[in-house]
Amino acid sequence: MAAIIANPLDFNVDDLYVDLRQSIGCRLYLKCEGFNFAGSIKIKAAAEMVGAMERSGELRPGGTLVESSSGNMGVALSVVAASRGYRFVCVTDVRCTLTARRAMEALGSEVHVITEPDAEGGFLGARLARVARLCDENEGYLWLNQYANPGNWRGHYRTTGPEIAKAFPDVEVVFIGAGTTGTLMGCARYFRENRPEVTIVAVDTVGSVTFGRPSGRRLIPGLGTSVRPPILDASYADDVVYVTEPETVRTCRRLVRHGFLFGGSTGTVVAGARDWLARNAAHGTATAVAIAPDLGGNYLDTVYDEEWVARAFGADVTADVTADVAADVAADV
Structure with a gap:
């Protein structure tokens, strides 16, 4: 049956997940949040x-x-x-x-x-x-003050958290990027109240002050802050993992090699999840879900542009990205 809407807010795909085992060699399901008229969560x-x-x-x-x-x-x-x-x-x-x-x-x-x-x-x-x-x-x-507005996290408490729990009743680990921390707080509160055994891992970018680390240069918009968001209660995160921006670029390039054009925030979350799972061997077979906040259309002139990457992070980083993609191609042969 055709979907017919009269308002752009009436359309949002909330049940699409990507199995990333073939893309990044990691047992991880990615909840895709960019399929709506705003292009993001x-x-x-x-x-x-x-x-x-x-x-x-x-x-x-x-x-x-x-x-x-x-x-x-x-x-x-x-x-x-x-x-x-x-x-x-x-x-x-x-x-x-x-x-x-x-x-x-x-x-x-x-x-x-x-x-x-x-x-x-x-x-x-x-x-x-x-x-x-x-x-x-x-x-x-x-x-609106999204940094302190409880509506920021309540939207995800009502929707994103329950959606993951419904799709994966056996979920054990959930990876959530930290920007304003609305998504993190909403989902973490939901799981704390309804599934307290689920491990919540926050993913932040190096240079962000959100969880008390020193401020540093950040060029990719989305995750991370230079002022700690008032709505954040860090006690709801069981762990925090940090991702460098060059690693964000590399991860986006690995994903796009397999046809998945995701945004910089998504690249950061996936990179953090992959790193955390590799360091926590006990969770190697766990059912893990990461949230992809956005698609890649807004990043074509930055993350996916060779000249921008070289200017931002140096030619060696660009070479590393090329090597990563080449390695994926060789693995597929």
Whole structure:
């Protein structure tokens, strides 16, 4: 039977998983979250946060929403705003891909691009300062504040966590990327309350301060923060694994060799899951699920561009990526 919708929020594929054993040689199932009109998992949190604001009466017809985003949440909120008749102002920074910025603008959003990081809070700190200024200068602007908004994690508590539990009743380990930590907190809370035996592993990027490590250069948008998100309760994560950005690129290239064009956040999560499973031999035969937050269309001019990778990480990293792909080809022969 044909699926017929009148609103873009009515379509989201929530039961598609990729068996990664042939792609990366690891017993891991990847939950694909990018098959919706926003192209990422962020559509769930965006709809939840806006819906809660509508129900409270704070957001009324014709209202203006403002949010800081490195890309995916900005696109998701652009979809929600366009579908419900709101204005949306997104504050992003130079790391946001051109494709994501153009998508937001095509959906009618106003995009502000921060070019200089804050001395202490990095690009995120600078973006938050711009959001605060916009709200001060424009009466009626409503800041969703995804970094502290409980709707961010509640959307995943209601959907993503239960979806995994239904698809894999025997799941033992779940790998979740940490950005704003909405997905992490929602899923971790769900499993803590309903399946406490499941191990929750957070995946973060090197250079992120989320779990107390020092700040460092990060070029790939999505995971990691330069300001610890207020909604994070680290006690819900049983372990944390860190991934370098060159390893993110390598993992994306390995996956695309097998026809799976995923985004940088997904590459980071898969790389972290693979590393953790390799170091925890007892879980080698465990039923493990990782969440893929996005697809790769927004990363064609960065992660999948040879010149960008060479400029960002050096020619040796590009050579390593080429070697990884060549090794996969040889293994398939």
